[in-house]
Amino acid sequence: MAASEVGRELSFDELVAANEQRLLRFAVMLTGGRHSAEDLVQTVFTRAYRKWSRISEVDQPDAYLRRMVLNEFLSWRRLLKHGELPVAETRDVPTDEDIGNRHAQRDAVWRLLAGLPRKQRAVLVLRYYEDLPDDEIGKLLDITPSTVRSNASRALAALRDQLPAEEA
DSSP states (O other): OOOOOOOOOOOOOHHHHHHHHHHHHHHHHHHHHHHEEEEEEEHHHHHHHHTHHTTTSSSSSSHHHHHHHHHHHHOOHHHTTTTOHHHHOOOOOSSSOEEEEEHHHHHHHHHHHHSSSSHHHHHIIIIIIIIOOOHHHHHTTTTTTHHHHHHHHHHHHHHHHHHHHHOO
């Protein structure tokens, strides 16, 4: 959502309401768990509220918030300090598929992603979940597009190395 709608600036509450779910989904992909994602987004909203006079003047405050989430994730030490391991959350949705198999696969993916360095994990999430091109990812992470590609390549190679031989 743009900073202004027909010349009117958004209030902080309106910006939060318009972006909360999107930022939460993004944070879940980064952290691997809903509770950690909620903590991450809440921390960002708290910091954004304190800086609202500056943020409200930027062209795309929603992009600014996404950048804040990414930066906070990359610098978050609390996850490491408490030894938290990102895990997938279960959903109580009736289905005919083998739920155990689906959750086992999802858990395996989260474990693989959790084993990556934070920057490599962020590159993969921004590339494959947010569907951003390398130059935008580079801007968000303050690295060159070639560094984005090398991080993605290293991350994918590490993931391939971790897969059992029959799945690779």
